[in-house]
Amino acid sequence: MWPIIQIETFKIFKRPRTYIAFGAIAALILVIQMGLKIDGESYAAFLMKDINNTLIVDGKVLNGYLICYILLQLLLVHVPLLVALIAADMISGEANLGTLRLLLTTPYSRTQWVLAKFIAASIYTILLLIWLAFLALFLSMWIFGTDDLFLMKSNYVVLIEGQDVFWRYVGAFVFASFSLLTVTALGFLMSSLANNSIGPIVATISAIVFFTILSTLNIPLFSAIKPYLFTTHMNNWKEFFDIKVTDTNEAITGSILNVAKIKNSIIVLVVHIVLFVSASVWIVRKKDILS
Amino acid sequence: MSVIKVHELSKNFGSLHAVNALSFEVQAGEVFGFLGQNGSGKSTTIRMLLSLIYPSSGSIELFDLPLQANRNQIAERVGAIIERPDLYPYLTAKEHLQLFAKLSKQKISKEQIARTLEQVGLSLRSADKVNTFSLGMKQRLGIAIALVHNPDLIILDEPTNGLDPQGIADIRHLIQDLAKQDGKTVLVSSHLLSEIEQVASQILIIHQGKKVAMGPTQTLLDPNKAIIHIVTQHDEQALSILGISKYAQNIMQRKDGIYLSIATNEIPALHQFIVAANIPLMSFELKRSLEDYFLQITSMQ
Numbered sequence: 001m002w003p004i005i006q007i008e009t010f011k012i013f014k015r016p017r018t019y020i021a022f023g024a025i026a027a028l029i030l031v032i033q034m035g036l037k038i039d040g041e042s043y044a045a046f047l048m049k050d051i052n053n054t055l056i057v058d059g060k061v062l063n064g065y066l067i068c069y070i071l072l073q074l075l076l077v078h079v080p081l082l083v084a085l086i087a088a089d090m091i092s093g094e095a096n097l098g099t100l101r102l103l104l105t106t107p108y109s110r111t112q113w114v115l116a117k118f119i120a121a122s123i124y125t126i127l128l129l130i131w132l133a134f135l136a137l138f139l140s141m142w143i144f145g146t147d148d149l150f151l152m153k154s155n156y157v158v159l160i161e162g163q164d165v166f167w168r169y170v171g172a173f174v175f176a177s178f179s180l181l182t183v184t185a186l187g188f189l190m191s192s193l194a195n196n197s198i199g200p201i202v203a204t205i206s207a208i209v210f211f212t213i214l215s216t217l218n219i220p221l222f223s224a225i226k227p228y229l230f231t232t233h234m235n236n237w238k239e240f241f242d243i244k245v246t247d248t249n250e251a252i253t254g255s256i257l258n259v260a261k262i263k264n265s266i267i268v269l270v271v272h273i274v275l276f277v278s279a280s281v282w283i284v285r286k287k288d289i290l291s
Numbered sequence: 292m293s294v295i296k297v298h299e300l301s302k303n304f305g306s307l308h309a310v311n312a313l314s315f316e317v318q319a320g321e322v323f324g325f326l327g328q329n330g331s332g333k334s335t336t337i338r339m340l341l342s343l344i345y346p347s348s349g350s351i352e353l354f355d356l357p358l359q360a361n362r363n364q365i366a367e368r369v370g371a372i373i374e375r376p377d378l379y380p381y382l383t384a385k386e387h388l389q390l391f392a393k394l395s396k397q398k399i400s401k402e403q404i405a406r407t408l409e410q411v412g413l414s415l416r417s418a419d420k421v422n423t424f425s426l427g428m429k430q431r432l433g434i435a436i437a438l439v440h441n442p443d444l445i446i447l448d449e450p451t452n453g454l455d456p457q458g459i460a461d462i463r464h465l466i467q468d469l470a471k472q473d474g475k476t477v478l479v480s481s482h483l484l485s486e487i488e489q490v491a492s493q494i495l496i497i498h499q500g501k502k503v504a505m506g507p508t509q510t511l512l513d514p515n516k517a518i519i520h521i522v523t524q525h526d527e528q529a530l531s532i533l534g535i536s537k538y539a540q541n542i543m544q545r546k547d548g549i550y551l552s553i554a555t556n557e558i559p560a561l562h563q564f565i566v567a568a569n570i571p572l573m574s575f576e577l578k579r580s581l582e583d584y585f586l587q588i589t590s591m592q
Contacts, residue, residue, distance in 0.1 A: 003393050010390075014381050098377025102436065105341045105373075106394040107366040289343040 001112050008120030012086060018124065021082035022131055029071055029135040033143055036067060040144075047152065055157070057150060064141035065149040065165045069241070071136040076176055076235065079132065080183040080208055087121045087187030088200035091284065095195040101289055114281045118188050125184045126177055133173050151241060160243055164253045172237040175262065178269040179234040183208065185276035186230075192280040230272045233265035292319045293355065294444050294476040295340065300349035302335050302500075309335040311500035312349070317478055317493070319443075322470045324491030324508070325480035332500035333480045334374055337448050340478075341371055353444065367396055370442035374449055376433030380422035384413050384432050387421065388439050395440030404439060411435045412461060426453030434462065438469075445469060447479045451486055459486065466490045488512070517555045518578045522548040524571035532568045548574070 012018050036043060044062040091114070094100040103113055149165045151158040160168070186207060190200035211231040214222050226232050239262050244255035256262065295317035302310040310332040317323040327333045338344040340351060342362050351358040353365045378387060388407060392399035408414050411431040421429060430453050437445055447466070451459045467490055469475040481487050487494065494511055496504040504511060523529040526549060533542055533549070538561065543550040553561060558577065565572055 003396075007390055007393060011379065011382075014379075014386075016381070097379070098375060099379060101338075101341075101343055101373050102377065102391075103394075104343055105366060105369070105371050106391070107363045107396050108394070109363060288345060289338070 001108070001116055004108055004112060004116040005119050008090075008116050009123050012120055012124050017089075018086060021079075021085060021128055024082060025075065025079070025128070025132055026135060028075065029132075029139070032071060032074070033067065033140060036062065037143060060145065060147040061150050062144065063147040063149075064137070064144040065146055065162070065169075066151075067140040067144050068137045068169060069149065069151065071140070072172065072176075072237070075132060075136070076179070076237065079128065079180060080234075081205055083125050083128065083180050083183045084187045084201055084204040084208070086124050087184040088191050088204045089197045090117045090121050090188055091191040091280070092194040092200045093191070093197045095289075096197050104289055110285045111281050114192070114284050115277070118185065118277050118280070121184050121188060122181055125180045129173060129177055129180060133169075137169055137173075149241070153242075158241060158243060159251060160241065161251070161253060164243075164251075168240040168256075171240045171262075175237040175240065175266065178266055178273075179230075179237070182230045182234070182269045182272045182276070185273040185280075189276040189280045189283075192283040228268065230269055233268050236262060236265040239265075293317065294319050294353065295323075295478065296350075296352040296355075297336075297340075298350045298352075300336065300339060300351060301347045302332075302339060302344060303347045308500050310339070310346075310497075313497065313500070313502055314349075315495050315502065315505060317476060319476050320470060320474050321492045322466060322477045322479060322490050324487035324494040325478055325497075326484060326487055326494060327480075327497040329482065331497050333497060334448055335500075336497070337371075337373060337446055337478075337480060340446060341369070341373070342366075343373070367440075368443045369446065370437035370440060370444070371446040372430075372433040372437050372448060372450060373446075375452070376426070376429035378421045378424075378429055378432060381420060383418050383420050384408060384424075384435075385417040387432060388435060391436045392439050397440050399440060403441070407435045407439045410438065410465065412458075427455055427458050430454055431458070431462075434465070443475060445475055445477045447477065449481055450479060451481060463490055515555050517553055517558060519551045519553060519558065519561060520548055520574070520576045520578050521551070521565065521572065522574040524573060529565075529570045532570060533565075536564060538564075550578075 040062045048057065048061065091100065094103065104110060108116075146162050146165075148162050149158075149160040151160075183204070187200065187204040190203045190207070194200045194203075208231065211229050215226055215229050215232040239258055240256060242257035244252040244257050246252060293316045295315070297316070298314050300310055300313045301308065313332070313336060325333055325336070335344060339346050340353070340358070342358060353361075354368060356365055358365060382390070385404065385408065388404045392404060405414070405417075408417050411434050413428065413431055413435065416424070416428065421432065424432065430450065434447065434450055437447065450466075451462050454462060463486060466477055466479060470477055470492075477490075479487065479491065488508065491508050494504070494506065494508050495502060521529070526544065529549060530542065530544060533539065533551070538551055538553065541552045543552070551561065562575060565575070
């Protein structure tokens with residue numbers, strides 16, 4: 001199956017469309033970094049104005065770690081839309097082009113083709129995430145330096161020592177890969193149902209928006225299903241930045257407040273990935289290739 | 292040895308019987324012409340041979356192996372183009388062949404890829420992206436893809452679509468060479484019946500999903516049989532006269548005139564009869580090509 005994975009990956013990266021997402025992420029991050037570099041001090045002062053009377057913060061608040069956190073909060077909501085552009089086109093795009101017929105006359109089964117295409121789309125997703133990590137984390141660390149990470153949550157603040165932050169980002173990016181692979185799998189499922197490119201892309205984005213709204217609504221009717229919706233779990237990368245404290249409210253280095261929540265979210269996301277991909281395989285295996 | 296063995300093959304799309312109990316065999320090394328009007332079921336049959344569509348009933352064996360159970364093994368020995376040359380616009384001709392060579396599970400050298408491009412006349416455009424190609428060039432590349440892994444069975448669905456007269460002649464020669472020189476089995480479908488007539492040794496004609504005729508081209512084009520196409524000023528008058536003559540059983544009226552199926556040696560007598568009967572004749576034409584035969588039998592269905 002390796003040759004078809006190689007070929008599918010090769011085809012993804014030969015298409016100009018693929019680089020739109022890389023370009024969009026780079027443009028957004030660079031603009032935000034430039035803005036914060038020029039006007040960061042006043043932005044930090046704005047963030048700190050409510051707590052300056054109760055806390056004395058020493059050191060550099062606006063450092064690379066905080067910039068990365070801000071960027072991830074902004075971007076990880078929108079990256080799924082960029083992932084959908086490619087994933088939702090993987091099967092339907094070829095059906096639309098007519099090349100799916102050519103591929104399915106080769107000595108590889110439909111199951112192999114679907115899995116190879118999903119793996120290739122996943123490689124794209126992971127590379128997009130690595131690109132995001134490179135720009136949001138490493139470039140920010142280089143431009144703004146590093147220090148302790150100071151985060152203001154809704155009703156408390158979190159202070160994580162500088163040497164205790166980097167591994168949390170590694171964890172957050174690994175978690176984010178599960179979230180984005182779920183979007184990839186959803187896009188893939190939509191792609192297996194259609195013979196044109198636009199429909200599955202729009203359907204994937206619509207599904208994400210729809211389920212995100214359900215996940216965020218605090219209506220009792222939806223409470224029972226919320227734990228099972230992938231959108232409920234997609235943003236739980238933030239759990240890596242909630243830290244355990246001692247009885248005297250001192251941070252415990254290397255700890256995560258709610259590991260079970262992260263594990264549960266990963267399980268829910270993986271189950272969704274398996275379900276979406278299995279359904280795609282089943283649909284493609286069954287259907288007559290007419291276009 | 293049979294390369295293709297199709298038995299009672301049917302495909303239904305809802306209430307539409309696209310292919311209806313079709314049976315035929317294709318022997319190794321022959322060029323098999325597959326004829327039928329648009330919508331007659333040719334492409335559906337070809338898609339079933341390539342496992343793109345699942346039959347509703349019936350069986351297909353390729354190389355004496357049941358297709359469904361041995362699909363991947365069989366696919367290694369088959370090359371095909373289906374209807375249109377659907378290609379990746381962002382890849383070059385050479386990249387297409389490299390890609391499909393890799394998919395063939397065979398070791399295919401750079402020389403073989405270059406040779407295939409030369410075979411279809413695309414050597415000089417091998418580095419150009421497909422989105423700069425004309426339809427004819429895409430068609431040639433589609434044929435090159437079908438040939439690059441040196442398959443034993445080549446299935447060409449409408450291979451001359453979009454080609455200019457020179458291109459059509461080139462493809463005709465290529466098909467003949469594949470069978471004669473390389474010993475390949477070629478199944479070729481086309482609506483250009485004159486093309487099939489020139490290359491195929493066996494012909495199958497289907498109409499509305501059913502087989503209406505099959506046999507060696509020479510037999511179907513029996514030189515002792517002729518079809519005469521006549522055009523008159525008053526077809527009704529001509530039909531009434533011919534209808535009570537000894538030719539009454541062989542008349543067929545179409546929009547473009549009257550057709551008569553007769554033995555070749557009866558042609559002079561028929562001509563004399565028409566003249567003697569004072570039928571206002573505008574044209575009297577001998578038609579004996581496969582196209583006429585095809586039109587005749589599909590119209591009679």
